[in-house]
Amino acid sequence: MDRVGDGRSHRVADRRSQETDRLCGRAMRDRFTRKSKTVRGRMRQNVKQDVLRRDDYTCQYCRKKFAAADLTIDHLIPMAHGGLDEITNYATCCEPCNQRKADMPLQDFAKTIGVEVKDLPVHGDPIIDNNDLPIQIRLLRKSIFDKERERKFATGSGFQKKLEKIYRRTFWSTPIGVALESEIPSLPGHVRIMIPEIRTIATSKEEYLLLVELAKSASTRNLIGTTLTAGADVINIVASMKERHGEEAVRKRLQQAWTRYQKELERLATRA
Numbered sequence: 001m002d003r004v005g006d007g008r009s010h011r012v013a014d015r016r017s018q019e020t021d022r023l024c025g026r027a028m029r030d031r032f033t034r035k036s037k038t039v040r041g042r043m044r045q046n047v048k049q050d051v052l053r054r055d056d057y058t059c060q061y062c063r064k065k066f067a068a069a070d071l072t073i074d075h076l077i078p079m080a081h082g083g084l085d086e087i088t089n090y091a092t093c094c095e096p097c098n099q100r101k102a103d104m105p106l107q108d109f110a111k112t113i114g115v116e117v118k119d120l121p122v123h124g125d126p127i128i129d130n131n132d133l134p135i136q137i138r139l140l141r142k143s144i145f146d147k148e149r150e151r152k153f154a155t156g157s158g159f160q161k162k163l164e165k166i167y168r169r170t171f172w173s174t175p176i177g178v179a180l181e182s183e184i185p186s187l188p189g190h191v192r193i194m195i196p197e198i199r200t201i202a203t204s205k206e207e208y209l210l211l212v213e214l215a216k217s218a219s220t221r222n223l224i225g226t227t228l229t230a231g232a233d234v235i236n237i238v239a240s241m242k243e244r245h246g247e248e249a250v251r252k253r254l255q256q257a258w259t260r261y262q263k264e265l266e267r268l269a270t271r272a
Helices: 018-027 045-054 095-101 106-112 135-150 159-171 175-183 195-199 205-214 234-244 248-271
Strands: 071-075 090-094
Touching: 045 071, 045 090, 071 095, 090 095, 095 106, 106 135, 135 159, 135 175, 175 195, 195 205, 205 234, 205 248, 234 248
Parallel strands: none
Antiparallel strands: 071 090
């Protein structure tokens, strides 16, 4: 699969692979409330197979293709150095590269194989993997991962929250961010920054309005791009979830978002 920011190819995939999409959803269902995993867990076999397929059975370091039995899953940032046990830190790796890298810091190992950290992929991030988003946004997100990896800061249980904070701060200085702020200044920043993602999902004005209301709370914002994706029946899914969601706190937030959504529909109807 072609990769955003891959210095060797500079190509971008025309569509999201099913494996990456599935991994992204699995990893990021709590994107805005996430406590990143810093303790090694047992990797389920289906996750390993998904990662191997995602990387086309190709070692992400030497770029050679192998049989599945000759490949393993490596942590790009070693867990010994605070790396995360998460999809965005997984890479398919051959046994020789795995043995050579061991617990060597990523930037040190990258030098030994003649590549730069920015040439290594980031998989499983909901923005980078969303081919429906403008390429400038996806490259911005990739550049943040690259800088944090190079600075050895892509570590710790608070990394996901730090990543979102850096992304928001950096986004508003881009031409897309400036234009969006001018277009809809009335929305809070944490909602406005979700608009590009919302626009890849919503197929009607009603869906757009509902997704905007969901973006106002972190627990319901988590649904955007995971449970609620392009092609999903957004309104019916949310209508069901607000009554049946397993977590009471999320169910309450869904009901509040639904109430605001209904009021907005009524307000627009009176103006028509």
